[in-house]
Amino acid sequence: MPINRKTVAASLQRQGLRAKAARKFKATTNSRHSLPVAPNLLEQNFTASAxxxxxxxxxxxxxxxxxxLYLAVLIDLYSRKVVGWAMSERMTADLVCDALQMALWRRKMPKGVIVHSDRGSQLRFKGPSQHWLMMLKIVVL
Known part of the structure; x- marks a missing residue:
């Protein structure tokens, strides 16, 4: 049974109710950046032998x-356990860095681990963060 907006509004008003307005969705992904895109080393192989x-x-x-709130999570593909996470009111590269730092601390700084993501702009490390990852031989995708 089709019903129009004015009919619903009038019915709500008679009952002393108000509709909650939907909030506009805020886009958080910028696909039009000039930052380099990492190669997909996993190529859909989401298994690990160790x-x-x-x-x-x-x-x-x-x-x-x-x-x-924004929650960044890192999962080890071998155990399927969360190895690092961070939460913040803002979605920034620092959020991802904090999750990665937790994972590295909890896993005793493993060398050569591949960190795979959807390649969002939050994983575009620059400056000291990039140098730190290179020293640990961590590949961030």
Missing amino acids: PNQKWVGDITYLATGEGW
Whole structure:
């Protein structure tokens, strides 16, 4: 049964109710950046024969009563366990760095681990972060 917006509004008003307006979705991905894109070394092979060979990461949004929080998580593909995570009110490269630092600390600084993500702009490390990753021979995709 089709019903128009004015009919719904009138019915809500008679009952002393108000509709909650939908918030506009905020785009957080910028695909039009000039930063280099890493090669896809995993090529959809999401298995590992030992711990600390391949970690995969992503960022998700969590709705709270006070607004959105962003959660960055890194998972070891061998054990499927979370090896590092970080949460923040802002989605920045620091959020991902914090999750990576936790993973490296918890896993005793493994060398040569491949860190795979959806290649979002938050994983474009520059300056000291890039140097730090190169010293540990970590490949960030």
